[in-house]
Amino acid sequence: MNLRDKQILRIALPSIVSNITVPLLGLVDVAITGHLGSAAYIGAIAVGGMLFNIIYWMFAFLRMGTSGMTSQALGARNLTEVVNVLLRAVFVSLAISVLMLCLQVPVRELSLFFIAPSEEVTAYTRTYFNICIWGAPAALTLFVLTGWCVGMQNSKIPMVVSIVQNVVNILVSLMLVYAGGMKIEGVALGTVVALYSGLLLALLMIVHNYLRMRKYVVLKMVMAKDALSRFFLLNKDIFLRTCCLILVHFFFISAGAKLGDAELAVNTILMQLFTLYSYFMDGFAFAGEAMVGKAIGARARSIYDDTVKRLFRWGWMLAALFTALYFLVGKEYVSLLTDDAGVIASSVSYQPWTLLIPVCGVAAFIWDGIYIGATATKGMLVSMASGTAVFFLLYMLLVPMWGNHGLWAAFIGYLAWRGVSLTLTRKKIWR
Numbered sequence: 001m002n003l004r005d006k007q008i009l010r011i012a013l014p015s016i017v018s019n020i021t022v023p024l025l026g027l028v029d030v031a032i033t034g035h036l037g038s039a040a041y042i043g044a045i046a047v048g049g050m051l052f053n054i055i056y057w058m059f060a061f062l063r064m065g066t067s068g069m070t071s072q073a074l075g076a077r078n079l080t081e082v083v084n085v086l087l088r089a090v091f092v093s094l095a096i097s098v099l100m101l102c103l104q105v106p107v108r109e110l111s112l113f114f115i116a117p118s119e120e121v122t123a124y125t126r127t128y129f130n131i132c133i134w135g136a137p138a139a140l141t142l143f144v145l146t147g148w149c150v151g152m153q154n155s156k157i158p159m160v161v162s163i164v165q166n167v168v169n170i171l172v173s174l175m176l177v178y179a180g181g182m183k184i185e186g187v188a189l190g191t192v193v194a195l196y197s198g199l200l201l202a203l204l205m206i207v208h209n210y211l212r213m214r215k216y217v218v219l220k221m222v223m224a225k226d227a228l229s230r231f232f233l234l235n236k237d238i239f240l241r242t243c244c245l246i247l248v249h250f251f252f253i254s255a256g257a258k259l260g261d262a263e264l265a266v267n268t269i270l271m272q273l274f275t276l277y278s279y280f281m282d283g284f285a286f287a288g289e290a291m292v293g294k295a296i297g298a299r300a301r302s303i304y305d306d307t308v309k310r311l312f313r314w315g316w317m318l319a320a321l322f323t324a325l326y327f328l329v330g331k332e333y334v335s336l337l338t339d340d341a342g343v344i345a346s347s348v349s350y351q352p353w354t355l356l357i358p359v360c361g362v363a364a365f366i367w368d369g370i371y372i373g374a375t376a377t378k379g380m381l382v383s384m385a386s387g388t389a390v391f392f393l394l395y396m397l398l399v400p401m402w403g404n405h406g407l408w409a410a411f412i413g414y415l416a417w418r419g420v421s422l423t424l425t426r427k428k429i430w431r
């Protein structure tokens with residue numbers, strides 16, 4: 001293992017640890033609400049959690065755009081721009097947060113109108129939403145700080161913040177619910193307290209590690225027109241790309257629901273295999289963002305080529321590992337999550353699709369990180385938009401013939417096309 005491989009792992013492994021703490025929190029929230037005496041509490045957590053996942057997912061460009069621009073400025077040794085990117089992105093995140101707080105009522109009511117849960121779940125979801133929305137400034141600013149740290153080749157700070165944030169969330173929620181006598185309010189407050197705790201810790205760690213860079217702050221350059229225009233242009237592409245991503249994933253869920261309860265159950269369980277794989281692959285995508293951006297900023301073509309080659313080597317190794325894992329324990333995994341014999345039996349016929357997830361997804365994940373590091377966001381948008389078109393075309397052609405298997409074929413086709421299209425346009429990255 002050479003120095004470049006060690007650099008990749010130094011960024012990727014902490015990022016993977018950060019990623020896999022995310023589902024833990026959701027499981028704990030469900031476990032807490034599951035003992036409050038009404039299934040409506042679990043429904044409120046599910047609906048409310050989904051709403052905030054969509055909202056925050058849409059603003060993920062704050063992390064990705066910040067990461068790419070920071071790593072390039074670092075590679076170019078432009079430390080003034082490194083600091084300016086951070087301050088500029090924080091300003092934008094706070095502006096978006098203020099807008100979200102002002103529009104919280106129409107956003108909440110419109111979302112509930114489309115989801116249309118029961119009256120009891122709706123009431124609890126409103127309570128949950130009304131509290132959690134005040135965590136938006138912390139959540140969006142944490143996106144920025146995470147992206148900046150990754151751009152600075154430092155994924156240990158986001159890892160520590162993520163772990164501490166989740167621990168605080170669990171402890172505070174448990175204390176408020178079981179010691180404080182709260183119900184859904186306690187879970188929501190625990191989330192908000194954890195977000196601001198994570199933000200405070202992130203700020204303290206960044207100040208501790210990078211206080212020396214305060215001398216590079218040039219406030220008039222932070223809000224410079226050209227710099228802001230570039231920031232919004234790049235992030236506009238990432239935002240539109242994310243909208244396509246959300247559309248495909250949530251259409252996949254809703255289309256499965258229309259095919260029947262058994263199909264919905266199988267799809268929900270098996271899509272967790274895609275999510276698990278994505279947590280690991282995102283770690284190497286983060287490494288791509290940081291290292292490729294730095295190489296491009298430094299105009300170091302040989303380092304760029306070597307980094308891309310090694311990222312794909314790690315990506316294919318991980319894809320092979322996950323394919324073998326899903327082949328060996330796929331049925332046992334389903335049995336862990338459900339004891340419904342019908343769902344377990346039905347899932348067996350879908351196992352070949354889950355085996356295709358790692359192989360068909362590896363290029364999409366790795367290239368995403370490389371393109372973000374290169375701030376080649378237009379290529380990412382074109383790839384995702386065309387991939388979305390492929391998904392819906394295959395859905396219309398195959399679902400009438402194959403049913404739920406057609407839906408899975410459409411999803412795998414969409415995933416594979418993203419990788420293929422990004423590979424075909426890869427030469428544009430350096431140019």
